[in-house]
Amino acid sequence: xxxxxxxxxxxxxxxxxxxxxxxxxxxxxxxxxxxxxxxxxxxxxxxxxxxxxxxxxxxxxxxxxxxxxxxxxxxxxxxxxxxxxxxxxxxxxxxxxxxxxxxxxxxxxxxxxxxxxxxxxxxxxxxxxxxxxxxxxxxxxxxxxxxxxxxxxxxxxxxxxxxxxxxxxxxxxxxxxxxxxxxxxxxxxxxxxxxxxxxxxxxxxxxxxxxxxxxxxxxxxxxxxxxxxxxxxxxxxxxxxxxxxxxxxxxxxxxxxxxxxxxxxxxxxxxxxx
Amino acid sequence: xxxxxxxxxxxxxxxxxxxxxxxxxxxxxxxxxxxxxxxxxxxxxxxxxxxxxxxxxxxxxxxxxxxxxxxxxxxxxxxxxxxxxxxxxxxxxxxxxxxxxxxxxxxxxxxxxxxxxxxxxxxxxxxxxxxxxxxxxxxxxxxxxxxxxxxxxxxxxxxxxxxxxxxxxxxxxxxxxxxxxxxxxxxxxxxxxxxxxxxxxxxxxxxxxxxxxxxxxxxxxxxxxxxxxxxxxxxxxxxxxxxxxxxxxxxxxxxxxxxxxxxxxxxxxxxxxxxxxxxxxxxxxxxxxxxxxxxxxxxxxxxxxxxxxxxxxxxxxxxxxxxxxxxxxxxxxxxxxxxxxxxxxx
Ligand SMILES: Cc1cc2nc3c(=O)[nH]c(=O)nc-3n(C[C@H](O)[C@H](O)[C@H](O)COP(=O)(O)OP(=O)(O)OC[C@H]3O[C@@H](n4cnc5c(N)ncnc54)[C@H](O)[C@@H]3O)c2cc1C
Ligand code: SF4
Ligand code: FES
Numbered sequence: 001x002x003x004x005x006x007x008x009x010x011x012x013x014x015x016x017x018x019x020x021x022x023x024x025x026x027x028x029x030x031x032x033x034x035x036x037x038x039x040x041x042x043x044x045x046x047x048x049x050x051x052x053x054x055x056x057x058x059x060x061x062x063x064x065x066x067x068x069x070x071x072x073x074x075x076x077x078x079x080x081x082x083x084x085x086x087x088x089x090x091x092x093x094x095x096x097x098x099x100x101x102x103x104x105x106x107x108x109x110x111x112x113x114x115x116x117x118x119x120x121x122x123x124x125x126x127x128x129x130x131x132x133x134x135x136x137x138x139x140x141x142x143x144x145x146x147x148x149x150x151x152x153x154x155x156x157x158x159x160x161x162x163x164x165x166x167x168x169x170x171x172x173x174x175x176x177x178x179x180x181x182x183x184x185x186x187x188x189x190x191x192x193x194x195x196x197x198x199x200x201x202x203x204x205x206x207x208x209x210x211x212x213x214x215x216x217x218x219x220x221x222x223x224x225x226x227x228x229x230x231x232x233x234x235x236x237x238x239x240x241x242x243x244x245x246x247x248x249x250x251x252x253x254x255x256x257x258x259x260x261x262x263x264x265x266x267x268x269x270x271x272x273x274x
Numbered sequence: 275x276x277x278x279x280x281x282x283x284x285x286x287x288x289x290x291x292x293x294x295x296x297x298x299x300x301x302x303x304x305x306x307x308x309x310x311x312x313x314x315x316x317x318x319x320x321x322x323x324x325x326x327x328x329x330x331x332x333x334x335x336x337x338x339x340x341x342x343x344x345x346x347x348x349x350x351x352x353x354x355x356x357x358x359x360x361x362x363x364x365x366x367x368x369x370x371x372x373x374x375x376x377x378x379x380x381x382x383x384x385x386x387x388x389x390x391x392x393x394x395x396x397x398x399x400x401x402x403x404x405x406x407x408x409x410x411x412x413x414x415x416x417x418x419x420x421x422x423x424x425x426x427x428x429x430x431x432x433x434x435x436x437x438x439x440x441x442x443x444x445x446x447x448x449x450x451x452x453x454x455x456x457x458x459x460x461x462x463x464x465x466x467x468x469x470x471x472x473x474x475x476x477x478x479x480x481x482x483x484x485x486x487x488x489x490x491x492x493x494x495x496x497x498x499x500x501x502x503x504x505x506x507x508x509x510x511x512x513x514x515x516x517x518x519x520x521x522x523x524x525x526x527x528x529x530x531x532x533x534x535x536x537x538x539x540x541x542x543x544x545x546x547x548x549x550x551x552x553x554x555x556x557x558x559x560x561x562x563x564x565x566x567x568x569x570x571x572x573x574x575x576x577x578x579x580x581x582x583x584x585x586x587x588x589x590x591x592x593x594x595x596x597x598x599x600x601x602x603x604x605x606x607x608x609x610x611x612x613x614x615x616x617x618x619x620x
Contacts, residue, residue, distance in 0.1 A: 005386050006339045006529075006543075010350045034349065052342045052350060053533045053541050079559035093350045210562075236564065237556050239529045242386035245548070246526035247555060249574075252582035257385060271499045 005242050008050045008095025010034040014070060016090055019156040025077045026121055026156055027086055028062070030070040031096065041065055042103035043129040044233070044261050048241050049073065050095030051084040058238045058256070061099060062124040064131035071096070074124040074156055100241045101260050104129045104205065104231065113141035115197045117216050119188045119208025120149045123156050125233050125260075126207050134167055141202075146195055148173030148188040152181060171195050189215035192223075199224040205231045217264055227265035234260045234267070275443040277452055277459035278466055279432075284439070288314035290455035291363060294399070297331055298365040299324050308364065319366045319434070323409040323595060327371040327522035328364045332394050333378060336546045339390065339529070343540035352543075359394050363451065367402045370415045370593040372427030374522025375400065380587045381525050390545070399447045404433040406477050412596030414609060417485040420593055422477040433470045440470040483596070485612050488580075494615060495581040499573070503618060507611050508572035510604040515549035517598035517606070518575065523591045526550055550574050576611060 015030035041047070041061050048056045063072035077086045088094070106129060114133055116126050133140050145168065149155050152174050161170060173184035173191040184191045189212065197204075204225055206216045213232050220230050236248035236255045243257035251270045253259060262270075279287060288296060288311070299321035300309040306321045308328055342352045375395075382391040405413070405422035415421055425431050429448035432439040440462060443449050452459055462470075518524040528548035533541040548555060551571050557563040565571050583591035592608070599607050 003387075004354065004389050006390070006545075007352055007354065010352070050543075052344075052352075052543075053531050053536070053539055055531050056529065082559075091348065093348060095350065095352065235558070237558055239527070239548075243384050244381060244386065244388055244525070244527075245529070246381075246524075246550065246578075247548070249578070249582065251577075252585040 005097065006240075008048065008056075008097040009037050009039075010093055011038075011071070011096045013088055013090055013092050013094065016088070019074060019158070020154050022153070024154070025086060026074055027077075028072060028074040028156070029085070029088075030063075030072050031094065032070050033096070034093065039099055040068065041071070041099035041128075043106055043132050044104040044125060045099035045101045046125075046241075046260070047071065047073070047096050047098030047100065048238075049075075049081070049085065050097075051081055051088070052095060054084040055081045056095075056239075057081040057085075058100070058241060060125035060128070060233075062127040064128050064135060066132060066135045074121060074127075076121045098241065100256055102258065104261055106132065109203050110139050111141060111201070113197075113200075113202040114143050115202055115204045116143075116145045116147070117188060117192055117204060117206040117208075118145070118147045119212040120154060121156060122206075122208030122212070123147055126205050127157065129205065130164075134164060137167070143168035144171070144195070144197055145169065146171045146173075146188065146192050146197075148175070148184070148191060150175045152178055187215070188212050189219045192216060192219050196223065199226070199229060203229050203231065207233045210235075227268060228263050230264040231261060232264065232267065234262060236260075275449050275452060276462050276467075277441040277443075278435075278462045279439045279441050279459050281437055281439065283458045284319070285315045285317055286458050287455045288317055288365075290458075291451060293361070295360050295362040296365060297328070297362065311365070317365065319403050319432075321366060321409070323368055323371075323413075323597070325597075325601075326520060327374055327595065327597070328367055328400070329371075329374060329378065329522050331362065331364060332375060332398055333382075333391060333525065336544055337390060339543045339545055341540070341542050344538050357393065359397055361397045361399070362394070363399045363401060365401045365403075367400050367428070368405060368409060368595070369402060369422060369424040369426070369428075369431075370413070370420055370595040371522045372400050372402055373415075373420050373424060373593040374427075374595070376427040377523040377583075377587070377589065377591055377593070378525055380589075399429045399451060400427055401430040401448075401451070402428040402432065404431060404474065404477065406434055406473050408477075408481050410596040410600055412483055412599040412607075412609075413481055413594060414483040414485060414596065415594035416478060416481055417483075417488050418590045418592050418594045421474075422481065423474040433473055435466065435469045435473065438466075440466055483609055485609055485616075487616055488590070488612065491612055491615050492581050492584045494618070495577055498615060498618065499577075501618065503614060504569035504573040505567075507606070507614065508568040511551070511568045511572060511606060512604055513551050513553070513568065513571075514603060515551045516601050516603065517608075518549050518551055519547060520597040520601055522593055522595055522597075523579070524549075526555070550578070572606075572611075576608075576615070580612065580615075 011031040020026040243254040248255040305325040382388040429445040579591040
C-alpha cells in the first residue's frame with residue numbers, strides 16, 4: 001500500500017531536559033517510536049511533531065543518525081503546539097511524521113575543515129551534523145564551533161558543550177558583559193571575525209536568527225569564504241511538509257522539500273524576501 | 275469513440291448511470307453550482323459557469339485526514355475515516371475547469387503523493403461541455419493555453435449541436451459510460467462532424483478577452499520582484515480571498531486539529547482550503563511575516579501562477595475561467611495586472 005504521508009507515527013517521550021528557562025524556554029525531548037514503523041533520517045532533516053488536539057510543528061532532528069535508538073528535538077516554546085509540548089512529561093505520546101527536507105550534503109565534506117556558527121536555538125539544526133562529524137572525526141579536518149546567545153542562560157546544550165570542548169574548538173559568546181563570563185562578549189558575527197577561521201579547504205554551516213545569519217554570511221565573505229562554501233537553513237511557516245500545501249515557498253522552491261538547507265550560492269539566486 | 279446523443283435522450287443516459295454518484299450544474303437563485311443530481315430528468319446543460327469549479331468535489335473545502343483518541347494505557351490511536359467516496363461522474367464541466375483539474379493533478383502527484391486527493395480523483399469521471407458561447411464575459415482560456423473546446427482532462431467532451439450532442443470519449447472510463455447506454459447513442463454523420471467543428475471554431479471567435487504576448491510575462495516577472503507595480507495594483511484589495519478560493523487551480527491548504535473532547539482526548543485532524551491573500555498564511559509564530567503586506571501577497575499570487583508554476587510544471591497556473599475577475603469585490607482584474615506586467619517599463 002502507498003504511504004499516507006499525513007498520518008503521524010506514535011512515539012513516546014523518553015527523556016526531557018530543560019535547556020533554557022523563562023519566557024523563551026527551550027526543552028530537549030528524546031523520543032522513541034512505539035511501533036516498528038519508525039524512520040531513519042539524514043543530518044539536517046526535520047520532522048513534524050504532533051500534539052494531538054493542538055496541531056503540528058516542524059522541528060529539526062538534533063540527534064545524529066548514528067544514535068539510532070532515539071530521535072532528539074530541541075523546542076523553543078512560542079505558540080500553541082510548542083507550548084503544549086513543553087507541558088508534556090516523560091512517557092507521554094506524541095505523533096511524528098517525516099523525515100523532511102534535504103539535509104546537509106555531508107558526503108561532499110569529507111576531508112574538509114568544518115566551521116559551525118550558531119545562535120540561540122539555531123544550534124539545534126546543526127547539532128546532528130556536528131555530532132556526526134565528531135563521531136567520524138577521521139573523515140574530516142578541523143572542527144570548530146562558534147556559538148552564542150543573548151545571555152549565558154540562553155545557551156542550549158550547556159553540558160554537551162562542555163563535553164565536546166575536549167574534542168574540538170568551541171568558541172562561545174554572550175551579547176553583553178556578565179559576571180564570571182570568561183569567553184567572548186558580543187554578537188556571534190563579531191566573534192566569527194575575532195576567531196578569523198581560514199577559508200582554506202573549509203565549509204561554514206550557520207543557523208540562527210535571520211539577522212545573525214545575514215551578518216555571519218557577510219563576515220564569512222569578508223574572511224574570503226566563497227558562496228558555495230557557506231551553508232545555511234531557511235525557516236518558513238509550514239503545514240504539510242511535503243511541498244503541496246503551497247505555504248513555504250521562496251520563489252519556485254518549497255523550503256519543506258527542496259530546502260531547508262541551501263548553500264549561499266543557491267540561496268542568493270532566490271528572492272530575499274519571499 | 276465518437277457518438278451522437280439527442281438532447282431528449284440525455285436523461286435516459288443518466289438513468290443508466292445509476293451506479294454512479296452524479297454531479298451536475300444546478301440553477302440557484304442567482305448563480306449555478308455543482309450539486310449531487312437526484313433526478314436525472316432535472317439535468318440542464320444550458321448553464322453559465324458555476325460559481326465554484328468542480329475543484330470543490332475532488333479537493334473539498336474541508337476534509338478529515340484522521341480521527342484520533344487517547345486509548346487505554348496512554349496510547350494514541352489515529353484512524354483514517356471510512357471512505358465514503360464512490361465512483362463519481364461530473365457532468366457539464368467547462369474546459370477551463372477540466373484544465374484546472376489537470377493542474378491540480380500535477381501538484382498532488384509530486385514526490386509525495388496525496389492519497390486523499392487521488393482516492394477521489396481516480397474515481398472521478400469528467401464529462402465536459404464545450405462552450406459554444408463563453409459562459410462568462412471574462413473568459414480568456416485561449417490566452418493561457420486552453421480553448422472553449424479543449425479536451426484536456428476530460429474523459430468525455432460533449433458539443434451542443436442543434437437537437438443533439440456530439441459526444442467524444444477519450445478514455446476507457448468514458449467509453450464505459452457510453453456503452454452503459456449503448457442503444458441510445460447513434461453514429462455521427464459527416465455533417466454532424468462538420469457542425470461540431472464549426473461550433474468549435476465559431477466559439478473561439480466569441481471570446482471577448484485576450485492577453486497578447488502572455489509568453490513574455492514569465493521571463494519578465496523574474497526581474498519584477500521589487501517592482502512598485504505590486505503596491506499600486508494591490509491598493510484596493512480587501513483580502514477577502516475570493517480570487518483564490520474560487521480559482522480552479524489554487525490548491526493551498528491548512529491543517530488543523532478539531533478537538534471533540536479534552537479528557538479523554540478525542541478529535542479530528544482536518545484539512546481546509548487556505549489562502550495566500552491572508553496575512554497569517556505565512557506569519558511565523560514570532561510575528562515575523564515574510565509577506566507582510568497586500569503588495570507582497572498579490573505578487574505571490576501572480577508570481578506563483580505565471581512564473582513559479584511555469585518553472586516547475588511548464589504551464590500557467592491559470593485556465594482563463596474568469597472567476598477571479600467576475601467575483602473580486604473591488605474589481606482587481608488579473609488580465610489588466612498581467613498586461614501591466616507585460617508593458618512595464620515600455
Ligand atoms: C525546517 C524548520 C525547522 C525548525 N526547527 C526548529 C527547532 O529545531 N526548534 C524549534 O524550537 N523550532 C523550530 N522551527 C520553528 C517551529 O516550527 C515553530 O516555532 C513552531 O511551528 C511554532 O508552532 P506553535 O504551534 O508553537 O506556534 P503558533 O504560532 O501557534 O503556530 C501555529 C502553527 O503555524 C505553523 N508555524 C508557525 N510558525 C512557524 C515557523 N516559524 N516555522 C514553521 N511553522 C510555523 C506551525 O504549523 C504551527 O503549529 C523550525 C521550523 C522550520 C521551518
Ligand atoms: S478577490 Fe479581490 S479583494 Fe479579494 S483577495 Fe482577491 S484581489 Fe483582493
Ligand atoms: S509546508 Fe506545505 S508546501 Fe511546504
